[in-house]
Amino acid sequence: MKHAYVYVLDALADWELGHVTAELNSGQYFKRPGGRVPVRTVGASGEPVVTKGGFTIVPDLTVEDIRPETCAVLLLPGADTWQDPRHRPILAKTAELLDSGCLVAAICGRGASFYRDEPVVVDGRLITTGSAGALLLAREVMRRLDVMSGEALEAWYHYYSTGEAAYFYALMGAVSDR
Numbered sequence: 001m002k003h004a005y006v007y008v009l010d011a012l013a014d015w016e017l018g019h020v021t022a023e024l025n026s027g028q029y030f031k032r033p034g035g036r037v038p039v040r041t042v043g044a045s046g047e048p049v050v051t052k053g054g055f056t057i058v059p060d061l062t063v064e065d066i067r068p069e070t071c072a073v074l075l076l077p078g079a080d081t082w083q084d085p086r087h088r089p090i091l092a093k094t095a096e097l098l099d100s101g102c103l104v105a106a107i108c109g110r111g112a113s114f115y116r117d118e119p120v121v122v123d124g125r126l127i128t129t130g131s132a133g134a135l136l137l138a139r140e141v142m143r144r145l146d147v148m149s150g151e152a153l154e155a156w157y158h159y160y161s162t163g164e165a166a167y168f169y170a171l172m173g174a175v176s177d178r
Contacts, residue, residue, distance in 0.1 A: 002072035004039045007090050008059055011080040014051040016107045016131065019160065020075065020138035029156055029175050030147045037072050037145065044086045052079070063089045068100035073141055078108020078131055098125050105141050107133060135161050149174055 004024045006017060023029065027036030043049060043059030050056050066074075074097050076090070098104055108131040120129040120136040127140045139157045142148050148156065152174035159167035 001070065002037060003070055004037045004073045004075060005042050005061075005066055005071060006039055006075045007063075007077070007087075008041045008043050008049050008051075008057045009079050009081050009084075009087060010049045010051075012049065012051045013078040013108055013131065014053040014055055016077050016134050016137075017075055019134055020105070020141050023138060023142060023156075024073075024145075024147070027147070029152050029171065031149055031152075035147065037147065042066060042090070044089065063093050066093055066097070068097055068102055071097050071100070071102035072145055073103040073105060075141075076104065076106040101125065103127070103141065103144050105137055107131065107137050 004021065006021060021039045024037040025039040027034065030036065040060045041057055042061045042063060042065070043057075044063065046059055046062060048056050048058045074094060076094070081087075094104055103125050105127040107129050120127065120133055120140055122140055122144075125144075127137060127144070129137045129140075135157060139153060142153055142156075152171055155167050155171035155174050158164070159171055
């Protein structure tokens with residue numbers, strides 16, 4: 001089984017990955033009913049971290065536990081603590097995962113070194129966006145993983161970016177024939 005790995009660290013911007021993790025873990029709009037990409041949290045150690053929003057997360061795994069063959073996507077959220085040397089192992093693991101074909105999606109501070117003046121940047125298996133790009137990141141991850149039909153994905157994206165009911169109905173229509 002392939003997983004979505006989320007690197008967790010103190011002061012992580014918890015709102016940045018809400019859309020993508022909820023959709024991958026639930027699979028509610030996936031092409032195949034019952035399909036999902038389970039989310040596993042990964043820490044520098046097994047010690048709990050506290051997000052910027054005040055949530056305490058106990059990592060499921062450590063960096064050493066990630067295996068390329070089980071990785072669908074590695075999600076790297078923004079955080080004020082990325083400069084801490086204890087996060088160097090995940091950066092090395094990121095390179096290994098990219099080389100193995102795993103998708104990597106970085107948002108905000110973690111994607112800053114790849115910054116271009118575009119809302120979202122896709123370069124091969126690497127996706128980056130700024131802190132306001134959570135929906136864009138989610139859309140690109142789901143597009144690259146090919147888990148939703150094109151019609152469902154676009155309706156999902158437009159519904160959550162505009163709040164217009166017509167897109168919700170389009171989304172329900174896109175998944176009703178599964």
